[in-house]
Amino acid sequence: MKKAIVLYSGGLDSTTCVAIARAAGYEVYGLSFSYGQRHSIELECAKKFAPQLGIAKHLILDVDMRQIGGSALTADIAVPENRPIDDEIPITYVPARNTVFLAYALAWAEAMQSFDIYIGVNAVDYSGYPDCRPEFIQAFTQMANLATKAAVEKQGRYTVHTPLMHMSKAQIIHTGTQLGIDYALTHSCYAPDSQGRACGVCDSCVLRLKGFREAGMQDPVTYTTVSGE
Amino acid sequence: MKKAIVLYSGGLDSTTCVAIARAAGYEVYGLSFSYGQRHSIELECAKKFAPQLGIAKHLILDVDMRQIGGSALTADIAVPENRPIDDEIPITYVPARNTVFLAYALAWAEAMQSFDIYIGVNAVDYSGYPDCRPEFIQAFTQMANLATKAAVEKQGRYTVHTPLMHMSKAQIIHTGTQLGIDYALTHSCYAPDSQGRACGVCDSCVLRLKGFREAGMQDPVTYTTVSGE
Numbered sequence: 001m002k003k004a005i006v007l008y009s010g011g012l013d014s015t016t017c018v019a020i021a022r023a024a025g026y027e028v029y030g031l032s033f034s035y036g037q038r039h040s041i042e043l044e045c046a047k048k049f050a051p052q053l054g055i056a057k058h059l060i061l062d063v064d065m066r067q068i069g070g071s072a073l074t075a076d077i078a079v080p081e082n083r084p085i086d087d088e089i090p091i092t093y094v095p096a097r098n099t100v101f102l103a104y105a106l107a108w109a110e111a112m113q114s115f116d117i118y119i120g121v122n123a124v125d126y127s128g129y130p131d132c133r134p135e136f137i138q139a140f141t142q143m144a145n146l147a148t149k150a151a152v153e154k155q156g157r158y159t160v161h162t163p164l165m166h167m168s169k170a171q172i173i174h175t176g177t178q179l180g181i182d183y184a185l186t187h188s189c190y191a192p193d194s195q196g197r198a199c200g201v202c203d204s205c206v207l208r209l210k211g212f213r214e215a216g217m218q219d220p221v222t223y224t225t226v227s228g229e
Numbered sequence: 230m231k232k233a234i235v236l237y238s239g240g241l242d243s244t245t246c247v248a249i250a251r252a253a254g255y256e257v258y259g260l261s262f263s264y265g266q267r268h269s270i271e272l273e274c275a276k277k278f279a280p281q282l283g284i285a286k287h288l289i290l291d292v293d294m295r296q297i298g299g300s301a302l303t304a305d306i307a308v309p310e311n312r313p314i315d316d317e318i319p320i321t322y323v324p325a326r327n328t329v330f331l332a333y334a335l336a337w338a339e340a341m342q343s344f345d346i347y348i349g350v351n352a353v354d355y356s357g358y359p360d361c362r363p364e365f366i367q368a369f370t371q372m373a374n375l376a377t378k379a380a381v382e383k384q385g386r387y388t389v390h391t392p393l394m395h396m397s398k399a400q401i402i403h404t405g406t407q408l409g410i411d412y413a414l415t416h417s418c419y420a421p422d423s424q425g426r427a428c429g430v431c432d433s434c435v436l437r438l439k440g441f442r443e444a445g446m447q448d449p450v451t452y453t454t455v456s457g458e
Contacts, residue, residue: 069340096336099376103332107325111298130381139375143368147328152359
C-alpha cells in the first residue's frame, strides 16, 4: 500500500484531505504541529480523532513559531472579529508557516519512502495567505525534487496533492460528507473559549459557517456566538 | 543597518559565513538548531562564541528531527569512519534538513523584516548532500518569493547568499582568517568524545583537516586521532 503524508491539523479542511487520500488508496501518515498556536484545542481534536479517521500513524511535531514571532496566531495580538474576507493578508498570517510545515512533511516522506504529500490549502474561500496559492505549491514541489536524496537518486518524484485548491467550502463539506466524515470530529476556530466552544466570529469560523450554510447543512460543532453575516 | 539571518551551527563554514555577512555590512542574526544531532558540542560552541563573533541576536530553535528518523546523525546508526569522499550520498544525510533550516530562516527573516539569508553550503569539498547544490538554493529562493507576505506585498525580494559555494575548504579557511576568525572558536566533528575532542576520522573531520593542510595552516582544535589521509 502506497503511503501518503497528510498535513492534518484536526480542522475541517485537513480532515477532508485525510478522507480523500484514503479514498485514493493511500495509507495515511498524519502530521500535526504544535506551534504555539492559540487554538490548541484543534490539536487535541486531531490526536483524539486520528484513529477514527483511519490514520495509520500520527506524528505531532513541536515547532515553536512563537520564538520567531510576527503573527496574531502565535503572539499576543488580538485575533480580528468579523473581518471582511478580502484580498488583504490578515495578521493571523504566520511567517512562512506552510513552508515550514511542508519542509517537515518532505523530511518525513523521505524517511518513510513516500513520494506523496497532501495539504488542504484552498484558493477560493481562503484568508489571502500567499502560501496557499497554486504557484507556491508548484515552486515547493520543484524545490523538493532537488532537495532530497530520494529524488536525486531517481527513486521517484514528489507530488504535493492539493485536492481542495479549487473547491468552495460548501463543496469541501459535501465531498467529506460523501466520504463519510462526521464534521463533529473537527474544529476550526482561531479563538475558542475555555470550554473549547468556537467563537463564530474569527475568519476561520466565518468561512466555516458560510460553507455549511451554502452546503445547506447544519454545522455540528458548538458556537458561543454566530456571525450575523 | 540591514539585517541578515545567518544559519550558524558553530562549525567552520557557518562561522566563516558570519564573518562574511558582517564584512558585507549586515547586522547578523544567528540561527542555530537543536535537532537531536549527536554532535551537540557544536551547538554549545555556537552559543558560547556568538557574542565574540559579533552576532547581534542568537536564536536556537528546537527541531526534533529524531522523531522523523532516517539518518546516522540523528538516529542510532554508526557514523562512518575514513569513508572515501565520493559522489555517493552518505548515511549522515538528514532528510530535507536544509529545507527545514532554510524554512525557519525565511520565517525569522520575514518576522524581522530582513530579506537576506546566509547559508554556508559548499559544492566543492562537500559530502554529496543534494540540499547543498546551487540548483537547490535557486529553487528555494524562487519558492520563498512566492511563500511570504513580505515578498507578495512587494516590500522586497529574498536573497539566499551562499558565499562559500565555490570555495575549497582551504579558501574558506584563508577567507575567514583574513576576516579575523579564530578557528579555535569552531567545532566540526560528527562524533566527538565525551571531552568534546574531535574524532579526526568522520567525513567532517577528514574534510576539515584536509582544508587546513591545503591552506598550509595548523587546525587549532584538539583531535583524538588524526586521519592518515
